[in-house]
Amino acid sequence: MKRPALFNQSLEKGFAVLQAFGAERPSMNLPEIASAVGITKSTAQRLAFTLEALGYLRKDPQTKRFSLAPKSLGFAYRYLLASPLVERANPYLLELNQKIRETVNLSEPEDLEMVFAARFPSPTHSIVHMPVGRRLPMFCTASGRAYMSALSNAEVRAILDGSDRIKYTPTTKTDVEKLMALVLEARENGYAWANQEYYRGDLNIAVPLLDVSGRPIAAINISVSSSRWTLEAFREKGAPMLIEAARKISTSPPSRSALAPFHRGYGISDPVRSRHSKTT
Known part of the structure; x- marks a missing residue:
């Protein structure tokens, strides 16, 4: 489906990364994020880094796996x-x-x-x-x-x-x-x-x-x-x-x-x- 000219695909992918986490995937590494969202590993890396820097993801320093951070609850709370x-x-x-x-x-x-x-x-x-x-x-x-x-x-x-x-x-x-x-x-x-x-x-x-x-x-x-x-x-x-x-x-x-x-x-x-x- 063709997206409108104002549609921001980067933002769409960022939300898709957040939505990919759940009971079946509580944590993911970069290849798993890329596979779950349908993006390249390099795109997954940029998005995960940005979301971690913003506080919506956290990264385990030993396993290098990402998971949702408490800040992600803010979307629901604000709603x-x-x-x-x-x-x-x-x-x-x-x-x-x-x-x-x-x-x-x-x-x-x-x-x-x-x-x-x-x-x-x-x-x-x-x-x-x-x-x-x-x-x-x-x-x-x-x-x-x-x-x-x-x-x-x-x-x-x-x-x-x-x-x-x-x-x-x-x-x-x-x-x-x-x-x-x-x-x-x-x-x-x-x-x-x-x-x-x-x-x-x-x-x-x-x-x-x-x-x-x-x-x-x-x-x-x-x-x-x-x-x-x-x-x-x-x-x-x-x-x-x-x-x-x-x-x-x-x-x-x-x-x-x-x-x-x-x-x-x-x-x-x-x-x-x-x-x-x-x-x-």
């Missing part, structure tokens, strides 16, 4: 710090978490996945550790289906057709027509659900968040354990609470006192911020 949606949603997500005493999340779309941008774990139970930044497929998660429920049918089908519909658990739905039916059901009911489709034992329901034009921009969800809830009881109790939380996020800017704990946690000295934006 959370600067996101009007996360700031606006946080007090209401915490309120919902305290009411239902289960895990509450906010996730945003990225390509064919939903990315966790805020998370309030259950104070008593946890099915699996799900850090902010974790990505899950749209097709088999309540958040993804909730997000898709506010899209056109053509957009939904394009997402489903483009997804690698892996059967992660025995209950994962992979048939496109059955998935379309679940999205249409979510559109009608105002919320989506998923029954242990990515993790065994994990039940979740979700509601979309819309912008002022009615387009979906995110989803909020509640996650519970199937050992403590039936899907029917969970949907009956959780869905109205989740829909109400979404309504508050969309229509009611949180008070200064509600935001204060989050501002202190983020190190924001001035509690008054003018960037509250309505999402519907």
